[in-house]
Amino acid sequence: MTTTLSVENLRVSIPLSAGVLHAVRGISFEVARGETLCLVGESGCGKSLTSLALMNLLPSRAKREADRISFDGADLLKLGERGMAKVRGNTMAMIFQEPMTSLNPAYTIGNQLEEGIRLHKNVSAKEARERAIYLLEKVGITAAASRLGQYPHQLSGGLRQRVMIAMALMCGPDLLICDEPTTALDVTIQAQILHLIKDLQREFDMAVILITHDLGVVARVADRVAVMYAGEIIESGVVGEIFSRPTHPYTQGLMNCIPVPGKTRQGERLGTIPGIVPSMIGEMTGCAFANRCAYAQDICLQPLTTHDIVPGHAVRCARAEEVLALTAGSNQAGTIQSGSPA
């Protein structure tokens, strides 16, 4: 598999009156053609900012730094705004969380679908229109040709998200970034949209980065998973490995929050992770999760590195092996709740 995107030590910081908010604190990952990488984490962990940083669409006061962001062999850090505009919507496309508000209410679906491809590829109006109809049909929209003349307010949320997906695929991107694409949709529509993204990925052989807080979504679509906490990737690996052997206490805590059919008894309380996410303003040494972790010891406050516990399964935890040994067998169940927050 060829690597489509490779990110090294990406940092996003936002200067505030109270100090500098380090929203993304040195993360590295890569994603290959045909592969789906899921970035998982709770609200505010920096996953959406990561995606915006890749597109260089961060809010103007946010600052992006990285050692390297290599995409299709080119270093995105060296591209100016002009060069980036040629990448955006062309080889790297994005779908957003809010299908209801992500389409411009003043223009028809057709107009919004076609403008990107007319800009990036040298195609005629007719060719752009044919491509739009082809993709609308691909994303499962019936009577595609007549939809082109419709306005966003005439479509349901599920249909709008399908339009957004078709729009992202207009130029045949190498990388598709999906930022919580199903969060705003009904559960039944969610499943359809996820299926659709998977199918299209196979058909167009794209790399996909899917950002979500929903582990159910991860289990369904991911090839590899990166769990984010407080702006860092704290655990990453192939999906089976992460689900069968969650190692970082935070990942374990997340797993405990999901009800398991047949295992979680009726009326039983679901797991919670005690404590709150630390302030991300200013510098932080040691493990960001230490103040909530049942296994935290003095070593956790020392600077730490990410290391592999088995090849391809990386954990950012100083006591990863010990935690794994302690929780082996019992796994998941109830280890974290018993601990009191520091």
Next chain:
Amino acid sequence: MLVYTAKRLLLAILVSLTVSALVFSLLYLSGDPATALAGERANEADIQAIKAAYGFDQPVYVQYFKWLGGAVQGEFGQSVYFRMPVIDLIVERLPVTMMLGVSAMIFALVLAIPLGVLAAMYQNSLIDRAALLLAVVGQAMPSFWFALMLIVVFAYWVPILPASGSDSWEHFVLPTIVLGYYATPAFMRLTRTGLLDVLSSDYVRTARAKGLSPAMVLFKHALRNAIIPVVSLAAVQFGFMLTGSIIIETVFALHGAGFLAWESISRSDFPTVQAVLLLFSWFYIILTFLADLLNAWLNPRIRVA
């Protein structure tokens, strides 16, 4: 769109009727019109004669319908002072007022929209502050005083423009600036607020994610949505400008319909005052109606309303 247009039209007609009743009743607000017309030294017989001549002896509703019936056909009766049909007076004077209104509107929009866009794009910058200052000054300054200041500067100190009259385009420059400047701040602030709102919207982010140029994002995706409230305001402001023209035309002695209204009020020329008021109101209603249609075209979501 057809249903929407029909609904708006019906509403416009109802409002016109209400306004016409109000305008008509103004005649009786200042006491008995016949006594006022007859003058101080008139006796009872004179007043009765005037009542008969002007139809004041008929029931009020009959007078109203007769007057309204005439008005829709462009028949507003005789001017008491000029002794000629009111409609002829207005036809003669209206072009001046329209010219002033349109040029002031163009002046205001051409000044306000680019300033509003700049203020939004460079929020909290020097440009934004300067635009804000301009807005505050514009709103706070009485237009008659501004008019007098402009006359002092451009007709007296640096005599490059005429101070009064309506013979050439030069006579319209100062009145246009005064009337237009008065409307500028509202347009500018609304453009700025609307654009700031739209620039942080999800669909602008989508447009940027497509790789569109900043100019495309601004002019195609953002400005069209931001300008919608400005269109509504423009119709309302044009109405205000017509009313404002009564003062401005008086200061600059522009012989327009506004000046005519002022003259007629001071001469108790009821038919003329009524006609000018009614026409200004109708004009205002038609503009609002057109603004509604324009808005529906700009914003597809309201077409169904």
